[in-house]
Each structure stands twice: as structure tokens, then as C-alpha cells.
Amino acid sequence: MIVLLGVLVVILGFVTRRNPVLVVGVAGIVTGLLGKLNPQEVLAAFGKSFADSRSVTVFAIVLPVIGLLERYGLREQARTLIGRLGKLSAGRFLAVYLLIRQVTAAFGLNSIGGPAQTVRPLVAPMAEAAAERTTGGPLPDRLREKVRSYSASSDTVGLFFGEDCFIAIGSILLITGFVNSTYHQQLEPTELALWAIPLALCALVIHGARLLLLDRKLEREMALHAAENELPLPHQATASRTRNGSEEAGK
Amino acid sequence: MIKVEWLYWLIGLIFVVMALQMAADRTNPKRWTSAAFWGLLGLTFPYGTGVVNAELNAAKPGSAGWTLPAEPLGVAVLALIVLAGFNFIGKGVPVTTTDERRQASAARLGSKLFIPALTIPLVAIVCASFLDESGLFETGKATLIGLGLGCIAALAVGMFVTGEKKISVPIHSGRSMLEAMGSALLLPQLLAVLGSIFAVAGVGTQVGTIVNDVLPGNSKYLAVIAYCVGMFLFTVIMGNAFAAFPVMTAAIGWPVLIQQMHGNEAAVLAIGMLAGFSGTLCTPMAANFNIVPASLLELKDQYGPIKAQLPTGIALLVCNIVIMALFAF
Known part of the structure; x- marks a missing residue:
């Protein structure tokens, strides 16, 4: 004991x-x-x-390739591609970003996104701009926080439930390394990665649906907010912010 | 026949080369101890071959070549733990391209940049699914060897696509990523070690007895729930699914779900790990995933991202339980 x-x-x-x-x-x-x-x-x-359990640290062999590609603008290219999604509503944009993050992580590109790499400079501003465009006015602080929080969540959920479909990732190699050395098994990383796919789909459906519902939630809360403050609903499109968003995208 | 040990030697060599670069890097305030850490880690890879050979010989005399004792490697592992645990490893200023140059090159190369990255899983999957039976690779190691070959192929493709001529460039960029990850890179392997020690010391048997007392009968469903919810809660408490994994697996996953109830190993373990990941979505203890974004996004409510993730995390825990209960047995 x-x-x-x-x-x-x-x-x-x-x-x-x-x-x-x-x-x-x-x-x-x-x-x-x-x-x-x-x-x-x-x-x-x-x-x-x-x-x-040396196999667990084998993923380090991927670093030189990814490092080389990042040096030649891999992240910048990913940002440019994401920047082209500027016309979607906030919820749809975040759902598409969730999918992109999952698919790229499943191919081992888990470092092209992240809170500092993509969410702050790109995803959150674009989602905010989209939310203001569709609800037709500057977001009150509470909703702005909500949009930003959901932006961070789509990145994190996408990473967690995408990367395990890739074989050279710490979690998969930890499982095989631990089990093969402790219990003398011959478990292969690919078998584990296959089982991550159904859960990746669950994550996409569940979090994707919640992101799509965000649009309606935002509209409802905006109406509520306007009613509370007895303001007429503003309708001028915030074109300047949108432009800012796409400028960020090219960075 | 290509052996997995060759891959380990290659990785050891990469670590040693990077350690030598670090020793020469004056921008790193801790360059000597950093170089010692990564160099020592590199040396453990070929040394480990001798230790594994000794184990193979012990199981079946004469089945492997030269051998080495395990104790010196244990000392080296403790030295790595001390170097990493007391912050003796640092990082230099990465030598990289400017923002403008990266943008220009992204504009020039476009989405061709993704091709080398896609090469890695492609080669690995081809090796694992089509060449596994060919006798080309050591039995049961096709995926790992495929991964190594995939990386070599991807490096060649990457140099071709980008037009980079110098092999030192990817090594340098890889080293910057290595330095950025720091001791976090070693954590998964150390947790695998901890799991083995738990098993050797009998932690699994102990928890197993407790679980058997608590779980009435031999209910498969209750055991699945105990494993998944245990992974989830342990991860919420510790903020790290990797740390929860060896504990819960040595306690319930392996002895109860796999040995007693004959669950499919890959399914039980992969889904168990993901139950932990569902927990990571819900916990402030996983600060780098949940709290750091809140401060980066200048949120007043530092729990904003967790609140956005909580319903998803709990729903995914339920999915994990259902999928494991339905398909793992």
C-alpha cells in the first residue's frame, strides 16, 4: 500500500x-x-x-524539417490561407479554423497554430470583425470577451483532437513506449492513431456545432444589450475594422 | 534489414551535433550546461542499444550482440533530470530569417511549402501498411522506421522545394525549436519511465486491488467509466494528461480493462489518453493551454477560454466512454 x-x-x-x-x-x-x-x-x-522507451523521443527527428519550412515562411503561408476566410460569419469562420487546425495537426503540423502564433494576431481579430459585421455594431465588452474566448477554444480543441491522429506525437509515442517496455508488447503507433480518428470527428461535430451556435447567441445577446441600454440597433457596417482584420492576415 | 536501433543512433547523432552547436552559441547564457544536457541525451540513445541487448540476452541467451550495464544509464537519466529540473538549460537567440524575407518566400513558394510536411506521414504510412511484411524492416517496427525514412525524405524534398543548399540550415532551425521546447521535450519519455517504475514497484497491483474492492462484480462498463473519468479527473488536478496516463494505466487500464476483460489494447489506451485530453480542456492547471491565451488576448476573465471549452470537454469525455465501451471489447 x-x-x-x-x-x-x-x-x-x-x-x-x-x-x-x-x-x-x-x-x-x-x-x-x-x-x-x-x-x-x-x-x-x-x-x-x-x-x-527511447521511441518516445523519436518525434524530435521531425524538428529540422519543420524548422526549415518555418524559416521559409510556412506559418506566413498558413496565415495567408486563413486570412482568405474573412467573409464568413464569426461562428462559421471559427468552425472552419477548428477543422483546419485539426487537419494540419493530424499531419504533424501542430506548430503552425497556437495562441501566440495565430489566435492573437489573426483568428481573434478576424472573428471579432466578423461578429461586428453580422451583428452590425461594436461589440460590448462582455461579447468581445466571449468571441475571443471561443477563438482560443477553437485553436486548443483543434490541436488536442487532431494531433493524436499523427504517429510522431508525444502522446502516441508515450503510450507505445510505456506499454511496450513495461508489458513487453508490440503495439504500433499507427494502431493508436487510428483510434484517435473517431474522437477527432466527435470533437469536430461537438465543438463545431457550438461555434456555429455562437452566431445566434451573439445576435440574441446584442439585441438584449441594445434593449437594455435603449439604444437603436446600429447598422453601419464597420468596414474599417474589417480592413484591419485582413491587413493583420497578411502579416 | 533496417533496424530501429539505426534510427535511435541517428537521433542520438542529431542531438549531439545540436549540442556542439549550442556549446559554440555565445547568445545562450547557459550554453555549457545546455550542451551537456542535449549531448548527454544524445549519448543515451546509442548506449541504450547495449542495455536493450543485455535484456534480450537475459531473456534468450545469445540473441543479441554487445551489452552494457543499465546502472550508468540510470545515473545519466538522473543527471538529465537534475540539469532540466534545476533550470540549467537555456536557449540562444535563434538565427532565422526576417519577417519580410519569410513573407516574400511564402509568397514565392505558396502552398508548395506544405508538400515536404505531408511527405512525413505519407512515407510512414506506406512503410507501415505496405512494406511491413516485406522483410525490409525489423518486425513490428515498420512505423517508427517509416517515420525516420519519412523525415529524411521530407528533408530532401524540403531542401529541393525551398532551394536551400546548406544542410546546416535545417539543423540550426531544428535546434531553435529544440531549445524553445526545452526540458518539455524529455517529459513524455520520463513519464514512460515513471510508468515502468510504478509497474515494477507494484503500484498497479495495489490500485488494482482497491479498484476490485470498489467496483462491484466484473462490470466492464463501470471499469471503462472508472478509467476514463479517472484519466479526466487526474488530468484536471495535475494539468497534464501525460502524467495521468502511466498512473491510471498501471492501475486500471492495463490490469483491469486489458488483462482481465480482454479489451483491445490500442483502443483502450488511445481513448484513455484522449479522455485525459478532454480533462485538459477544462482545467486552469494546464496554464499554457488555457490561461496563457486569456492573457495574450487581454481578457478580463482569465477563465474565459475554459468556460468556452468546458461543455465540449465534458461532452467529449462522454464520447470517450461510449466509444470505448462499445468498440474496445
């Missing part, structure tokens, strides 16, 4: 935000010693399982 303290070390370490590498190292040593291994056996256990 006492070996379970090792699990406790992991939980406490992560909850108190210690350096994850250190937490894992300490938990390994503690668990090994509590499991009645002597220090030499603990070292051997670390060495053996590290040798057995």
Missing part, C-alpha cells in the same frame, strides 16, 4: 507547480525505494526503462 505514496508525490508535485521533470524524477526514486528496490536496482530500473 505504501508504494502509492509515489502517486501522491506526482499529484502534489504537479498541483504545486514544481518543475515537472523534477517531480517525475523524485516520484520515480521514491516509488522504487518504497517498492523495496535497493539504490542500485533503482538506477538499473531508470536505465532499463529509459533505454526501452
Whole structure:
């Protein structure tokens, strides 16, 4: 029963935000010693399982290729392509972005998007501009926050439920590395990646539907907001903002 | 026959070359310790061949070549943990192109830039599905070897498409990405190690007994729910599905779902990991995914993205449970 303290070390370490590498190292040593291994056996256990799980770090071999392509403008090209979606409504635009993020991550391009890479400079401003265009006025703060939050969510959901369809990703290789070394199996990364596909589709349908519903929600809340403040609904299209959006897109 | 060990040697070599570049990089304030970390990591790859050979020989004498003891590798792993755990690794100023040049080259090359990236999975899938039986690759390693070959092919295609002549350029750019990831790159492998140690020390058996006491009968559905919800909750608490995986798998996933109830290994484990990912969508502990975007987008409510993701995360947890219960057995 006492070996379970090792699990406790992991939980406490992560909850108190210690350096994850250190937490894992300490938990390994503690668990090994509590499991009645002597220090030499603990070292051997670390060495053996590290040798057995080298496949987990194989994904590093992808970095030079992606690095080369980024140097030649891979991210810029992705932004240009996304920038062409400027005519869609906010919800539709974010749903299409979710799909793009999933498909590219499934092909191992998980670094072309991200909060700093695409959401802040491109996705959020374009979604805001689209929302103002369709609802016909500047968004009140609360709705602006909502649109931005949904922009961040479409990036994160797309990444999480796309990348596992690619074989050279940490999570898939962690599974095969762990299972093959601990339980002496011959599990192949492709088998795991195949099982990620149905869940990628679930994520697309569920989050995509929620993003599409965002349009209606925005319109309803805008009407409510206008009624609360007894303002006439503004109708002048905010062309200047839209133009800003597409300028951002070319950056 | 191409062996997977060759791929490990190649990766080790790449790490060592990058470590040498780091040692020469004066813009990195921690260049010596950084170089020590990545260089040592590189050396563990060929050394590991000897350790694995020793294990193979122990199982079946004379089945593998030269051997090395595991303990020195264990010392090296602890040294890597100390270097990474006490922030001894840093990064230099990346040598890269200017924004203007990247834009110009993106305009020139257009979507051709995506071709090399698509080469990687294409080659890997061809190797895994068509060449697996050909005897060309070590048995059961076709995907990993295919991945290595795919990267080499993609590098060649990438150099051709971009017109880059110098091989040092992709190595340099790859190193910048390596430095940006830092010790996070090693975390998945270390968690796999931790999972193995949990199993050796008997954590799985312990939790297994508790679970058997708690779960009435041998209900498959309750066990699936326990595994998926456990992955979800552990991830919410720790903010990291990778860390939750070895714990929950050693406890329920492997002993109960796969060994006792004969679940399909790939299905149980892949879906279990994704149940953890559903949890990552819902937790402020995963700060880099959920809190950092809020501050980058200058939101007043730092939980805005989590609120946008929460219903999706919970719905996906339910999908994970249903799909595993229906298709994994």
C-alpha cells in the first residue's frame, strides 16, 4: 500500500507547480525505494526503462524539417490561407479554423497554430470583425470577451483532437513506449492513431456545432444589450475594422 | 534489414551535433550546461542499444550482440533530470530569417511549402501498411522506421522545394525549436519511465486491488467509466494528461480493462489518453493551454477560454466512454 505514496508525490508535485521533470524524477526514486528496490536496482530500473522507451523521443527527428519550412515562411503561408476566410460569419469562420487546425495537426503540423502564433494576431481579430459585421455594431465588452474566448477554444480543441491522429506525437509515442517496455508488447503507433480518428470527428461535430451556435447567441445577446441600454440597433457596417482584420492576415 | 536501433543512433547523432552547436552559441547564457544536457541525451540513445541487448540476452541467451550495464544509464537519466529540473538549460537567440524575407518566400513558394510536411506521414504510412511484411524492416517496427525514412525524405524534398543548399540550415532551425521546447521535450519519455517504475514497484497491483474492492462484480462498463473519468479527473488536478496516463494505466487500464476483460489494447489506451485530453480542456492547471491565451488576448476573465471549452470537454469525455465501451471489447 505504501508504494502509492509515489502517486501522491506526482499529484502534489504537479498541483504545486514544481518543475515537472523534477517531480517525475523524485516520484520515480521514491516509488522504487518504497517498492523495496535497493539504490542500485533503482538506477538499473531508470536505465532499463529509459533505454526501452527511447521511441518516445523519436518525434524530435521531425524538428529540422519543420524548422526549415518555418524559416521559409510556412506559418506566413498558413496565415495567408486563413486570412482568405474573412467573409464568413464569426461562428462559421471559427468552425472552419477548428477543422483546419485539426487537419494540419493530424499531419504533424501542430506548430503552425497556437495562441501566440495565430489566435492573437489573426483568428481573434478576424472573428471579432466578423461578429461586428453580422451583428452590425461594436461589440460590448462582455461579447468581445466571449468571441475571443471561443477563438482560443477553437485553436486548443483543434490541436488536442487532431494531433493524436499523427504517429510522431508525444502522446502516441508515450503510450507505445510505456506499454511496450513495461508489458513487453508490440503495439504500433499507427494502431493508436487510428483510434484517435473517431474522437477527432466527435470533437469536430461537438465543438463545431457550438461555434456555429455562437452566431445566434451573439445576435440574441446584442439585441438584449441594445434593449437594455435603449439604444437603436446600429447598422453601419464597420468596414474599417474589417480592413484591419485582413491587413493583420497578411502579416 | 533496417533496424530501429539505426534510427535511435541517428537521433542520438542529431542531438549531439545540436549540442556542439549550442556549446559554440555565445547568445545562450547557459550554453555549457545546455550542451551537456542535449549531448548527454544524445549519448543515451546509442548506449541504450547495449542495455536493450543485455535484456534480450537475459531473456534468450545469445540473441543479441554487445551489452552494457543499465546502472550508468540510470545515473545519466538522473543527471538529465537534475540539469532540466534545476533550470540549467537555456536557449540562444535563434538565427532565422526576417519577417519580410519569410513573407516574400511564402509568397514565392505558396502552398508548395506544405508538400515536404505531408511527405512525413505519407512515407510512414506506406512503410507501415505496405512494406511491413516485406522483410525490409525489423518486425513490428515498420512505423517508427517509416517515420525516420519519412523525415529524411521530407528533408530532401524540403531542401529541393525551398532551394536551400546548406544542410546546416535545417539543423540550426531544428535546434531553435529544440531549445524553445526545452526540458518539455524529455517529459513524455520520463513519464514512460515513471510508468515502468510504478509497474515494477507494484503500484498497479495495489490500485488494482482497491479498484476490485470498489467496483462491484466484473462490470466492464463501470471499469471503462472508472478509467476514463479517472484519466479526466487526474488530468484536471495535475494539468497534464501525460502524467495521468502511466498512473491510471498501471492501475486500471492495463490490469483491469486489458488483462482481465480482454479489451483491445490500442483502443483502450488511445481513448484513455484522449479522455485525459478532454480533462485538459477544462482545467486552469494546464496554464499554457488555457490561461496563457486569456492573457495574450487581454481578457478580463482569465477563465474565459475554459468556460468556452468546458461543455465540449465534458461532452467529449462522454464520447470517450461510449466509444470505448462499445468498440474496445
